[in-house]
Amino acid sequence: xxxxxxxxxxxxxxxxxSSLFMVAAGLSLIFGVTRIINFAHxxxxxxxxxxxxxxxxxxxxxxxxxxxxxxxxxxGALVEMLLxxxxxxxxxxxxxxxxxxxxxxxxxxxLWQWGSEDILGPRAPGLAGAVAxxxxxxxxxxxxxxxxxxLMLLALWLVLTRTRWGTLVxxxxxxxxxxxxxxxxxxxLFTGVFALGAFLAGLGGALQIPREPATLxxxxxxxxxxxxxxxxxxxxxxGGAFVAALLIAQIKSFCIGLGFSQVxxxxxxxxxxxxxxxxxxxxxxxxxxxxxxxWTAERPLVPPSRPALAALGAVAATLLALPLVSGxxxxxxxxxxxxxxxxxxxxxxxxxxAGLHSFGHAAxxxxxxxxxxxFLLREKLPMELALALAPLVAGLGALVFxxxxxxxxxxxxxxxxxxxxxxxxxxxxQWDALTGGSNGIVGVWPAPWLASKTAYYLLTxxxxxxxxxxxxxxxxxxxxxxLRAARDSPLRADAIGMDTRRLQWAGFALAGxxxxxxxxxxxxxxxxxxxxxxAVTRSVDGLxxxxxxxxxxxxxxxxxxxxxxxxxxxxxxNVDYWRAVIGAVILFLVLAFPQGVTGFVGERLRARDA
Amino acid sequence: xxxxxxxxxxxxFGGVRAVRDVSFTVAxxxxxxxxxxxxxxxxxxxxxxNGQIAPDAGSVEFEGRSLARLAPRQIWRLGVGRxxxxxxxxxxxxxRENVQMALLSHHRRLxxxxxxxxxxxxxxxxxxxxxxxxxDQAGRACSLLAYGDLKRVELAVALANRPRLLLMDExxxxxxxxxxxxxxxxxxxxxxxxxxxxxxxxxDMDVVFTHADRIIVLAEGELIAEGAPAEVRANARxxxxxxxxxxxxx
Numbered sequence: 001x002x003x004x005x006x007x008x009x010x011x012x013x014x015x016x017x018s019s020l021f022m023v024a025a026g027l028s029l030i031f032g033v034t035r036i037i038n039f040a041h042x043x044x045x046x047x048x049x050x051x052x053x054x055x056x057x058x059x060x061x062x063x064x065x066x067x068x069x070x071x072x073x074x075x076g077a078l079v080e081m082l083l084x085x086x087x088x089x090x091x092x093x094x095x096x097x098x099x100x101x102x103x104x105x106x107x108x109x110x111l112w113q114w115g116s117e118d119i120l121g122p123r124a125p126g127l128a129g130a131v132a133x134x135x136x137x138x139x140x141x142x143x144x145x146x147x148x149x150x151l152m153l154l155a156l157w158l159v160l161t162r163t164r165w166g167t168l169v170x171x172x173x174x175x176x177x178x179x180x181x182x183x184x185x186x187x188x189l190f191t192g193v194f195a196l197g198a199f200l201a202g203l204g205g206a207l208q209i210p211r212e213p214a215t216l217x218x219x220x221x222x223x224x225x226x227x228x229x230x231x232x233x234x235x236x237x238x239g240g241a242f243v244a245a246l247l248i249a250q251i252k253s254f255c256i257g258l259g260f261s262q263v264x265x266x267x268x269x270x271x272x273x274x275x276x277x278x279x280x281x282x283x284x285x286x287x288x289x290x291x292x293x294x295w296t297a298e299r300p301l302v303p304p305s306r307p308a309l310a311a312l313g314a315v316a317a318t319l320l321a322l323p324l325v326s327g328x329x330x331x332x333x334x335x336x337x338x339x340x341x342x343x344x345x346x347x348x349x350x351x352x353x354a355g356l357h358s359f360g361h362a363a364x365x366x367x368x369x370x371x372x373x374x375f376l377l378r379e380k381l382p383m384e385l386a387l388a389l390a391p392l393v394a395g396l397g398a399l400v401f402x403x404x405x406x407x408x409x410x411x412x413x414x415x416x417x418x419x420x421x422x423x424x425x426x427x428x429x430q431w432d433a434l435t436g437g438s439n440g441i442v443g444v445w446p447a448p449w450l451a452s453k454t455a456y457y458l459l460t461x462x463x464x465x466x467x468x469x470x471x472x473x474x475x476x477x478x479x480x481x482x483l484r485a486a487r488d489s490p491l492r493a494d495a496i497g498m499d500t501r502r503l504q505w506a507g508f509a510l511a512g513x514x515x516x517x518x519x520x521x522x523x524x525x526x527x528x529x530x531x532x533x534x535a536v537t538r539s540v541d542g543l544x545x546x547x548x549x550x551x552x553x554x555x556x557x558x559x560x561x562x563x564x565x566x567x568x569x570x571x572x573x574n575v576d577y578w579r580a581v582i583g584a585v586i587l588f589l590v591l592a593f594p595q596g597v598t599g600f601v602g603e604r605l606r607a608r609d610a
Numbered sequence: 611x612x613x614x615x616x617x618x619x620x621x622x623f624g625g626v627r628a629v630r631d632v633s634f635t636v637a638x639x640x641x642x643x644x645x646x647x648x649x650x651x652x653x654x655x656x657x658x659x660n661g662q663i664a665p666d667a668g669s670v671e672f673e674g675r676s677l678a679r680l681a682p683r684q685i686w687r688l689g690v691g692r693x694x695x696x697x698x699x700x701x702x703x704x705x706r707e708n709v710q711m712a713l714l715s716h717h718r719r720l721x722x723x724x725x726x727x728x729x730x731x732x733x734x735x736x737x738x739x740x741x742x743x744x745x746d747q748a749g750r751a752c753s754l755l756a757y758g759d760l761k762r763v764e765l766a767v768a769l770a771n772r773p774r775l776l777l778m779d780e781x782x783x784x785x786x787x788x789x790x791x792x793x794x795x796x797x798x799x800x801x802x803x804x805x806x807x808x809x810x811x812x813x814d815m816d817v818v819f820t821h822a823d824r825i826i827v828l829a830e831g832e833l834i835a836e837g838a839p840a841e842v843r844a845n846a847r848x849x850x851x852x853x854x855x856x857x858x859x860x
Contacts, residue, residue, distance in 0.1 A: 492698035
């Protein structure tokens with residue numbers, strides 16, 4: 001690499017860092033004050049891009065940027081007032097779910113408003129040229145961005161340290177309850193912070209339009225990047241976000257510049273994993289203050305009652321007899337519901353009783369699916385053997401990733417699981433020779449005796465029912481109790497000789513193994529596998545299923561999976577803007593049943609009995 | 611017989627010497643109280659004994675074995691039980707299940723996937739609950755218990771691995787006065803019956819002087835007095851630390 005191109009890559013990195021820093025700073029600010037991880041932050045960035053592109057034609061680029069940022073700030077304020085305000089007291093996971101629903105709604109809004117084609121933005125008037133650096137040319141606009149990032153850092157720092165409002169924000173970040181007790185008007189503070197965070201995201205997006213086209217796919221990729229930056233820098237630390245944005249942007253720039261663009265994502269997430277293991281609270285982060293909110297303890301686990309067992313038995317018997325009266329599409333849908341039920345139950349196993357909130361469970365589902373396809377087509381193994389071996393690959397993956405994950409807890413754990421899922425996804429996406437890259441693998445069909453829809457449905461039913469029964473039964477075993485013990489009180493668990501990390505590690509691997517079973521079954525049911533199989537959205541689907549059903553109930557994930565899979569299937573087939581509809585349904589459910597649907601029904605039943 | 615021997619323990623935090631050259635021993639069946647005014651280094655000292663903090667210098671030996679660099683869970687395996695200042699129990703489990711967890715861990719059955727947890731060591735658990743007077747509440751959820759009862763559950767949990775040493779951090783903190791006396795009487799009785807050595811810290815002087823066999827007093831990180839309750843009560847240095855200079859005749 002010549003000196004010139006080294007300098008160019010370095011400057012590219014600096015320019016890329018500016019927008020990244022703005023998004024991450026907004027995310028961090030919002031988290032610091034409201035304790036909400038805003039999944040929709042990338043969507044705000046995307047809206048900033050589209051609005052700026054749309055306005056630039058009429059009012060010119062330099063006016064379009066602040067207009068777009070302010071418009072996005074207004075959207076943010078509205079979202080806070082209409083939605084988030086109602087769920088500050090809800091469990092962390094439901095808040096995340098609500099913001100994910102916003103991602104879906106925003107995506108479909110942009111699709112409806114601006115169409116599915118990428119839209120190129122204008123050059124920045126006055127900065128459209130390039131300057132010569134050695135023999136290479138470097139865009140003037142990028143030089144402007146390099147300066148703008150630190151300027152925003154300075155502006156934010158001044159706002160936070162020199163204004164009364166900034167003092168309140170810092171006070172609330174340090175100790176929310178205390179700030180409230182001292183009479184800070186939380187309502188407007190929260191709205192203000194959310195609007196500021198949204199403004200930064202919108203600004204970051206708007207400033208990018210001379211560099212890259214506005215696209216519908218930017219939302220999740222920006223928010224994943226922002227997660228990495230925020231976690232590497234330390235949640236709630238603006239300075240940390242700046243340092244981390246520089247670091248991540250440089251890694252990206254040099255990976256691309258050196259011709260290793262395919263390892264960019266991997267490099268980025270490896271850095272994150274390293275930082276989290278060495279400095280669990282990020283480079284400049286502090287050990288998070290414990291919220292003193294009221295916590296509701298879970299009720300003790302009681303063995304299922306006879307009527308409950310009978311009802312489950314009746315459901316199983318009905319499903320078993322169903323092929324006699326029904327066929328075709330119903331069986332295909334039910335096959336899908338069954339294997340997603342297993343996926344959801346395995347996720348619940350690790351999230352509920354073990355208390356490890358995984359945001360990347362789809363990685364193990366995907367590993368199972370890909371392993372099945374690769375064993376069948378590349379290794380020429382018989383289908384039955386491929387199906388049996390594939391889950392072990394998923395379990396092995398979970399064993400490796402889990403080793404890192406169980407060292408963290410709470411939101412940091414969630415981010416790390418997401419990061420690992422993203423690594424797995426990018427490896428699959430980029431390793432053409434083995435996985436077929438973005439095209440995936442086709443021709444993953446079951447053995448002839450399982451080829452009919454009925455036969456495959458019955459296989460799925462038997463395998464999933466057995467697997468779910470095993471996982472549920474395991475919760476009543478000493479191991480299941482030990483997982484709950486480690487979740488309830490790590491201090492006490494340690495003091496009675498329990499190796500909590502080893503227990504959680506085993507639980508994590510077990511959940512991964514069972515997700516792998518679901519994934520392998522999925523591969524053969526579809527006949528093809530694509531990277532979509534293990535994308536972030538699939539992990540979130542799993543979360544939605546578990547949370548819809550209610551995390552405190554055992555059967556919840558089952559009903560959640562059935563409801564969500566059916567809903568997605570029905571809506572996707574009949575409605576153009578199905579994402580928005582699903583997002584709206586999720587929002588409604590979160591607002592109406594903060595304990596999950598099954599939890600809600602359970603409460604009503606108990607109330608009736610009492 | 612000496613169960614716990616602490617020798618020349620020291621610890622500094624950022625230049626502040628929290629504990630300086632503290633040595634003491636606890637014998638089997640003996641209740642040793644560690645007292646001292648706020649900031650005397652009791653908690654630091656206590657947490658060095660139970661493995662939560664690594665000392666800068668000095669040693670902690672249990673039955674002649676060094677506890678240096680052992681994690682709390684390893685220390686427990688050697689036969690050291692503990693209770694916490696703020697009770698730490700498993701809230702989503704019943705009283706019986708809390709004790710069963712400790713028994714399962716003691717018998718190394720935590721990685722069993724196929725047996726039913728509720729059938730394990732039921733008799734042992736009930737016997738332990740009987741000893742602390744919680745048998746009739748065995749089926750209740752721990753999250754619903756009164757604080758005093760939680761303390762009893764913790765005691766039963768701490769006794770599950772038949773410890774030879776019991777570490778109790780502020781065992782009666784947060785309890786009503788009459789409950790305090792009852793709990794300490796129970797602890798003392800159990801310790802003497804089973805020849806368990808007990809080290810406890812305590813704020814309530816009534817509890818200390820009624821139930822401790824021996825008392826050590828810390829002030830500003832140093833051990834300033836040691837002896838039977840009557841001796842300590844009469845010690846001029848102790849009176850000075852607790853009551854202030856010139857209060858010797860109060």
